[in-house]
Amino acid sequence: MIEPQQYGQQALQEYLLLDYVQRLETRKYGHRAVHIHLSRLKPFHRRDYHIRVATNTFESYVKLYVGRIFVLSNNDLIFVWKDKSIADVEPAVDTLRYLFRDDPLSQDDSEETGFCTWYNLNTEFQEFLLLCQHLDERAKKLQKSLNMRSAIQREKDNNVLNPITAENLGELEETIHTADLSEHIRQQPVCVFAHGSSKELHPVFDEFFVSITDLRNALMPNIDLASNRWLFQHMTETLDKRMLNYLCKRTFKTHASSFSINLNLGTLTSKDFDKFDETVRRNWQGNVIIELNQVDLFSNLETYLRVRDDFHERGYRILIDNLTVEALSFVDRKRLKADFIKVAWREEMTDNVIRKKYSEMDSLVKNSGRERVILCRCDSPTAIKFGQSLGITLFQGRYIDNMIARQRRAKRDAKKPVRSAPTRPTDDKPTR
Numbered sequence: 480m481i482e483p484q485q486y487g488q489q490a491l492q493e494y495l496l497l498d499y500v501q502r503l504e505t506r507k508y509g510h511r512a513v514h515i516h517l518s519r520l521k522p523f524h525r526r527d528y529h530i531r532v533a534t535n536t537f538e539s540y541v542k543l544y545v546g547r548i549f550v551l552s553n554n555d556l557i558f559v560w561k562d563k564s565i566a567d568v569e570p571a572v573d574t575l576r577y578l579f580r581d582d583p584l585s586q587d588d589s590e591e592t593g594f595c596t597w598y599n600l601n602t603e604f605q606e607f608l609l610l611c612q613h614l615d616e617r618a619k620k621l622q623k624s625l626n627m628r629s630a631i632q633r634e635k636d637n638n639v640l641n642p643i644t645a646e647n648l649g650e651l652e653e654t655i656h657t658a659d660l661s662e663h664i665r666q667q668p669v670c671v672f673a674h675g676s677s678k679e680l681h682p683v684f685d686e687f688f689v690s691i692t693d694l695r696n697a698l699m700p701n702i703d704l705a706s707n708r709w710l711f712q713h714m715t716e717t718l719d720k721r722m723l724n725y726l727c728k729r730t731f732k733t734h735a736s737s738f739s740i741n742l743n744l745g746t747l748t749s750k751d752f753d754k755f756d757e758t759v760r761r762n763w764q765g766n767v768i769i770e771l772n773q774v775d776l777f778s779n780l781e782t783y784l785r786v787r788d789d790f791h792e793r794g795y796r797i798l799i800d801n802l803t804v805e806a807l808s809f810v811d812r813k814r815l816k817a818d819f820i821k822v823a824w825r826e827e828m829t830d831n832v833i834r835k836k837y838s839e840m841d842s843l844v845k846n847s848g849r850e851r852v853i854l855c856r857c858d859s860p861t862a863i864k865f866g867q868s869l870g871i872t873l874f875q876g877r878y879i880d881n882m883i884a885r886q887r888r889a890k891r892d893a894k895k896p897v898r899s900a901p902t903r904p905t906d907d908k909p910t911r
Contacts, residue, residue, distance in 0.1 A: 490618035496549045496557060497615040500608055503600070509562050510600040512607055515575060516584070518553040519592065521829060524582050530554050536574050544568070552618050565597050642706035643714075647699065652717050654698050660721050661729070663693045668735060668883060669853055669875045672867075680883055683873060684737035684768055687726070689718050712743065712775070719746040723755040736765035739798060744771060744779045747786055760794070768796040768819070773806060776815075787816055798853075804828060807843040812851060821853040824862040824876065844869045 503510060517525060517533060530550065537548045537558050544567070546560035560568065572595055576585045587593045598607045643651075668682040695704050705711045719742050725731075726740070746752055747769070760767045769790070776783050776799060787797065798819040802810060812820050828840075844852050849870035857863055857876030866874060 490552060490615070490622040492549050492551050493611075493615045493618035496551070497611045499547060499549075499559070500611045503559075504604065504608070507600045507604045510559060511561075511563070511565055511568075512557060512559045512598040512600060513565075513568060513572060514596040514598070514610070515556040515558070515572065516594060516596070518551075518555050519584050519594075520579060520582050521584075522826065523829075524579050525554050529578070532578060533575055536571055536578075540568060540571055551614060552621060559600075565599070640703035640706075641701055643702055643704055643710050644707075645710065647702055648710050648714060651699055651702070651704075651714060655714075655717050655721060658698065660689060660694075660718075660725065663690050663697065664688070664722070664725060665690050666733070667875060667880065669739075669855075669873055670879050670883065671872050671874075678882070678886075680879065680886060682733075682735035682883070684735045684739055684766065685733040686739045686741070686770065686875070687722065687731070688741045689722060694718075716743050716746060719743055720749070720751045723751045727755055727758045737768060737796075738765070739768035739770050741770045741772070741800065744775055744782050744786075747790070748782075756793070766796050767794070768798050770798045770800040770821070772801050773799055773810065774801070783815075791816070804840060807840070807847070812847045819851050819853055819873075820847055821855050821875075823856045824854050824858070824866070825856075826861075828865060829861065841869055844871060 515533070517530065520529075533556060534548060534550055537546070537556070540546055540558065540560065541548055544560035544563045546558055549557045549559075551557065558568070558571075576594060579585045584592075584594050590596070600607060641647075665688055667686050667688070669684050669686065670680040670682050673679040673681055691704060695702065704714060722740060722742075723746075742752075771783070790797065796818040797816075798821060799810060799812065799815065799817045800821045802820055802822045804822065804825070807820075807822065810820065850872055852869075852871050853873040853875055854862065854866040854871050855875040857866070857874050857878050859878055862876065862878065863874060
């Protein structure tokens, strides 16, 4: 058996649990156990404070019923006791259900997804032992993964990125002017779900942008390009010109009738933009949407107000990018006369529902115009469901990319002709 000192902190409780249950096998009669699945709670309810309160709830039962409580690495609790029935311990579990009453899990009694699982070790010892072995193996894998991450982090710490300076900015700009940036230009759709279907997506427009991470890795892997806000913005202005030049000279394809580009406000009054306007925009059948970062917009609000109406008259659409949930409360899309706003999805957004801030966020989205809000960085079905619960119809992100890719593959496969199997000759027909 592995000695406990060979386990890391993450796997120690699982080791102690397995060791305890293995020793219990010859004297299992009269013992019972409950597995409380706190790991299934919403993130807001899995903080250290909640776990401590949940553990303390069982302290009196540990003394009364000769029990053992184990707090696992995923925050689950397992309580094992002797000579008392399940009904004797149910009040403690009901206390926890009440503690987490705002979480949907507290009302879930199902076997596979519920709040807790009960075991009578007189008859279910092998099943409980298998559970403990599985938990132990999982914890060891987690510990191994954490050890690897720590090693990688130590290596990163020894190779800390250097901040961007005026000197290496000049070198970077020279490289950008001559490098082929086409490899670093990305295209990502903003989509709407088709009416009457929760799965079929239609691209509304495609966003063209330069991947800063890929660019840094290719040109200056040791430099943190975003370490200085003003130098970074100066660099993005250079990238703006290269992007406009790319769109003017290359034949680019988009699955939607419209497209968007990220630009700095200062770029809109440049000769490079005038060339783009003459070459591309005037010949484009759909809309061209200019995405402006909220920080750039509010830093140069006077410029924005001066050029906004003119750009609308010329047929452009304006999108305010990079908004957080908090920024929604002071960004008035209608007063700014922007056509769209883009809000970045974060996992913590679901906590707003738990904290009863849903109605506040719902009213902010409603005031902005639900059909004018784009939820971006959607990397999971949770993001889509949350956005739809607010009435948001436009989505962007990796999860959307994957759905679109599957949708297009399915359509291609449906168009492929089905080859019929060759007819086998029968005995009553002559063959050559």
